[in-house]
Amino acid sequence: xxxxxxxSEWQTKRAKIDRYLQSDLxxxxxxxxxxxxxxxxxxxxGGKRIRPVLLMACYELFSDNTxxxxxxxxxxxxxxxxSLIHDDLPCMDDDExxxxxxxxxxxxxxxxxxxxxxxxxxxxxxxxxxxxxxxAMKAGEIISFYAGSEGMIGGQVIDMESEGKEISAEKLEKLxxxxxxxxxxxxxxxxxxxxxxxxxxxxxxxxxGKLLGLAFQIQDDILDVTSTSSELGKxxxxxxxxxxxxxxxxxxxxxxQNLNQQLTEQAIKSLDLFKExxxxxxxxxxxxxxxxx
Numbered sequence: 001x002x003x004x005x006x007x008s009e010w011q012t013k014r015a016k017i018d019r020y021l022q023s024d025l026x027x028x029x030x031x032x033x034x035x036x037x038x039x040x041x042x043x044x045x046g047g048k049r050i051r052p053v054l055l056m057a058c059y060e061l062f063s064d065n066t067x068x069x070x071x072x073x074x075x076x077x078x079x080x081x082x083s084l085i086h087d088d089l090p091c092m093d094d095d096e097x098x099x100x101x102x103x104x105x106x107x108x109x110x111x112x113x114x115x116x117x118x119x120x121x122x123x124x125x126x127x128x129x130x131x132x133x134x135x136a137m138k139a140g141e142i143i144s145f146y147a148g149s150e151g152m153i154g155g156q157v158i159d160m161e162s163e164g165k166e167i168s169a170e171k172l173e174k175l176x177x178x179x180x181x182x183x184x185x186x187x188x189x190x191x192x193x194x195x196x197x198x199x200x201x202x203x204x205x206x207x208x209g210k211l212l213g214l215a216f217q218i219q220d221d222i223l224d225v226t227s228t229s230s231e232l233g234k235x236x237x238x239x240x241x242x243x244x245x246x247x248x249x250x251x252x253x254x255x256x257q258n259l260n261q262q263l264t265e266q267a268i269k270s271l272d273l274f275k276e277x278x279x280x281x282x283x284x285x286x287x288x289x290x291x292x293x
Contacts, residue, residue, distance in 0.1 A: 006283035010053065013066075020070045021077060025123075025125070038108040039123075042081050045099045050216075050288070051076040051183055058205050061277050062195030069194060071131050072139055075124035077185050079147050083156075084115050084122035084184075092160070097229065107167035126182065139190040146186035149287045156178025164243040172206035173214070173244055180220075181213025189287050208281065211267035215286055218260045221246040222253065264289045 021043055027036040052073030059069045059175075088095040088103040089110060096106050119275035128140035141219045145151060155178025162175065188209035192202040225248055247256045271278040 003283065003287075006280060006287065009280055010030070010284070012288075013053045013056050014049045015076070017049050017056070017070070021074055024074055025128075034108065034112060035115050038104055038112050040122055041107060042085050042104045042116060043077065043120070044096075044208050045101050047077070047081070047098055047099065049077060051080050051187040054184060054187040054209065054212075054281075055194075057242050057280050058188045058191030058197075059195040060280075061205075061274055062192070062197050062201075063107040068131075068133055069191065071195060072136075072143075072190055075127045075143060076183065076190070078120040078124040078127070079143070079152075080183055082117040082124075083152060085117040085120070087156070089113060114185040130287040133194060135193050135196075139193045142189045142193060143186045146189075149187070151178055151182035155182065159244070162245060163244070167245045172247065172250065176217040176247075177210060178194035178216055180217040181210045184213040184216070185209035201273065202268055203292050208267050208270045208285075211263050211270060212285055212288065214284070215260050215267060218247045218263070219289065219291060220258050221248045222256055222260070223293070224248070225253070238282075241251070260289060 007058065021217065025040050025043060027033060040061065055076055056066055056069050057075050060066060084098060085104045087093055088098055089105055090203040096102075096103055101107075103113075104116055108116065109174070125140070125144070128136055133139075147153070151159075155175050158171065158175040159179055167175075185206045186209070189202055194203045197205070224246070247259065264285050268282045271281055274281075
């Protein structure tokens with residue numbers, strides 16, 4: 001698959017997901033409409049939709065009725081967005097810019113940002129529980145595990161407790177495996193299960209998500225020291241500001257670039273089982289390797 005074909009498929013998937021998200025969070029004026037405004041503000045602020053696109057693409061390896069994935073795609077985006085809202089709070093990373101816009105707590109106040117994040121997390125599980133898909137509960141089990149204390153939240157705990165400390169490479173990898181890779185693995189695993197994958201196929205796609213997430217995080221660390229706020233749409237140098245150990249601070253820029261390349265190659269290798277059916281996912285890995293924001 002050439003890059004032009006990949007970009008066309010990417011835009012098609014993203015547009016389908018965006019249309020669903022726009023219709024799903026609509027809410028008439030009511031006494032508590034502010035929380036919906038805050039939820040919509042953060043969800044519609046220009047995210048790349050990597051996690052829902054991954055879920056849909058993994059599903060398409062086994063089935064072609066992508067409409068039935070949309071509630072799960074929305075669930076992944078809601079969980080991801082809630083995590084960003086909370087991550088930006090003054091009690092966490094205290095960031096004022098996200099995707100080129102003021103963060104949720106800057107726009108709506110800290111209390112409303114907390115509530116908007118809570119509401120998005122609950123909305124995610126509403127989407128899963130209300131689905132009539134025969135494998136909805138299995139997909140939901142995967143998503144909830146990777147989003148919880150043994151996944152993304154566990155990674156956030158390590159991240160917070162490691163501020164101001166130099167941590168080992170092993171602990172840093174575990175941190176990022178949980179905090180960043182977990183939701184990518186969840187997206188891949190849930191998409192596979194919904195499509196009817198067997199355990200071996202699902203395991204390969206979870207591994208792809210894990211490796212992709214580690215490469216994604218290393219690229220984030222690289223961009224945090226090589227890019228600008230206007231290019232990234234969020235503050236740069238925040239890791240240094242918060243005294244966090246990163247791949248760049250441990251290994252240096254050149255080694256990180258090489259490591260990123262190696263992880264991307266391993267991620268692509270993990271898709272060999274699916275041959276040319278996984279061409280979109282392979283191109284996605286290469287595209288993320290070279291991203292600038």
